[in-house]
Amino acid sequence: MTSFPDGFLWGAATAAHQVEGSNVNSDFWANEGRMPGMERSGDACDSYHRYPEDMRLLAEAGLNTYRFSIEWARIEPVPGLISKAQLAHYRRMIDTALGLGLTPLVTLHHFTNPRWFAEEGGWLGERAIERFTSYVEAATSILDGVPYVATMNEPNMLAMMTGLARAMQQAQASGEWQSPTVENDNGARKPLPAPEPEIGKRFVEAHHAVRDIVRKRTGAAVGWTVANRAFETRPGAEEKRRELEYIWEDLYLEGSRGDDFVGVQSYSAQWVGPEGIEPYPPHPDNTLVGTAYRPDALGIAVRHTRDVTGGVPIIVTENGIATKDDERRIAYTAEALQHLAAAMDDGIDVRGYIHWTALDNYEWGHWEPTFGLIAVDRETFERTPKPSLAWLGDVARGGALPELAREATAR
Numbered sequence: 001m002t003s004f005p006d007g008f009l010w011g012a013a014t015a016a017h018q019v020e021g022s023n024v025n026s027d028f029w030a031n032e033g034r035m036p037g038m039e040r041s042g043d044a045c046d047s048y049h050r051y052p053e054d055m056r057l058l059a060e061a062g063l064n065t066y067r068f069s070i071e072w073a074r075i076e077p078v079p080g081l082i083s084k085a086q087l088a089h090y091r092r093m094i095d096t097a098l099g100l101g102l103t104p105l106v107t108l109h110h111f112t113n114p115r116w117f118a119e120e121g122g123w124l125g126e127r128a129i130e131r132f133t134s135y136v137e138a139a140t141s142i143l144d145g146v147p148y149v150a151t152m153n154e155p156n157m158l159a160m161m162t163g164l165a166r167a168m169q170q171a172q173a174s175g176e177w178q179s180p181t182v183e184n185d186n187g188a189r190k191p192l193p194a195p196e197p198e199i200g201k202r203f204v205e206a207h208h209a210v211r212d213i214v215r216k217r218t219g220a221a222v223g224w225t226v227a228n229r230a231f232e233t234r235p236g237a238e239e240k241r242r243e244l245e246y247i248w249e250d251l252y253l254e255g256s257r258g259d260d261f262v263g264v265q266s267y268s269a270q271w272v273g274p275e276g277i278e279p280y281p282p283h284p285d286n287t288l289v290g291t292a293y294r295p296d297a298l299g300i301a302v303r304h305t306r307d308v309t310g311g312v313p314i315i316v317t318e319n320g321i322a323t324k325d326d327e328r329r330i331a332y333t334a335e336a337l338q339h340l341a342a343a344m345d346d347g348i349d350v351r352g353y354i355h356w357t358a359l360d361n362y363e364w365g366h367w368e369p370t371f372g373l374i375a376v377d378r379e380t381f382e383r384t385p386k387p388s389l390a391w392l393g394d395v396a397r398g399g400a401l402p403e404l405a406r407e408a409t410a411r
């Protein structure tokens with residue numbers, strides 16, 4: 001199959017902190033600039049004000065879906081004080097999307113927390129789930145007419161970051177902290193520290209708590225979005241892979257059983273040997289974030305997700321590439337879609353493909369890795385759609401991949 005079903009969601013995604021700008025009440029903003037080499041988000045893409053233009057560009061290109069997140073730190077600037085004005089802002093975003101014919105997929109939590117929540121102990125604090133639940137209760141008041149709600153983005157990566165932040169705080173307190181480097185001595189990218197299952201279980205609990213609230217109060221289909229590592233196994237490493245797969249993915253995918261959909265987020269694949277995850281070998285093909293060029297990872301991720309969830313409907317909520325070369329973005333996406341189509345041909349229930357990301361944006365401490373379908377001038381905020389946006393829009397309009405894509409994957 002190289003055509004996709006009617007009603008397939010074709011979209012692009014963003015996250016509030018990465019595009020809005022001046023998210024000053026969030027914990028990430030507070031931490032920016034503390035780590036050597038980390039850049040600030042500042043005004044980001046000023047999408048807080050320019051979202052109508054962002055959405056219009058996506059709709060005009062031919063896409064029918066926009067995934068974006070709403071920002072807890074704005075909605076609840078101090079515990080228990082809900083900003084009606086900020087809720088109204090996000091409601092306007094939903095209305096703008098609907099008015100343009102874009103199906104909104106709203107993420108309630110995309111990595112960032114209010115500062116006060118972090119100061120109270122964050123996700124490891126005693127009141128974490130109670131706090132998140134009351135934020136979600138407030139947020140549901142604006143979700144009328146939103147068909148898809150993701151409770152949390154990449155809880156597995158968030159668990160990893162939460163563990164890392166705790167280790168940093170402890171080491172700083174004892175004067176032992178040394179900044180982590182992104183590279184090993186041989187220049188290969190260092191594997192990320194593994195997320196702690198105890199932290200992950202807390203996120204599963206939080207997800208289940210708010211899933212029921214969103215279901216009761218809105219008509220939305222509810223799920224969460226999991227970062228997939230697409231592990232591949234060296235001889236003799238099966239057991240190691242299963243162990244790592246549980247820690248990195250399966251705990252979270254099992255947590256999505258009973259959901260209305262599960263979001264698959266896939267960028268690259270990685271080898272597991274008997275000793276553990278192998279660093280991406282340095283290669284000219286590697287992306288601007290150092291990961292291997294592996295468009296086939298999407299097929300691996302979707303198949304693994306189906307196996308673990310037992311068939312929860314899938315939406316690809318992120319897939320993309322950090323590159324300066326837009327031709328390469330098109331080639332990567334075409335090939336990834338070909339692998340997605342093959343998985344669907346094998347009977348996997350996939351309802352949509354949402355590209356990461358709409359705009360070149362703030363990649364969590366760095367501006368250099370450009371994942372966007374639209375370039376943004378950092379001085380004037382002028383948007384310039386790239387050829388990849390028109391390309392993906394054409395695929396969306398036609399519901400099929402052009403010849404070019406089929407040839408690329410046949411090679």
Ligand code: IFM
Pocket residue numbers: 015018154265318356363364371
């Ligand atoms: O930018 C991130 C996004 O916030 C979460 N998923 C991966 C993307 C690319 O690194």
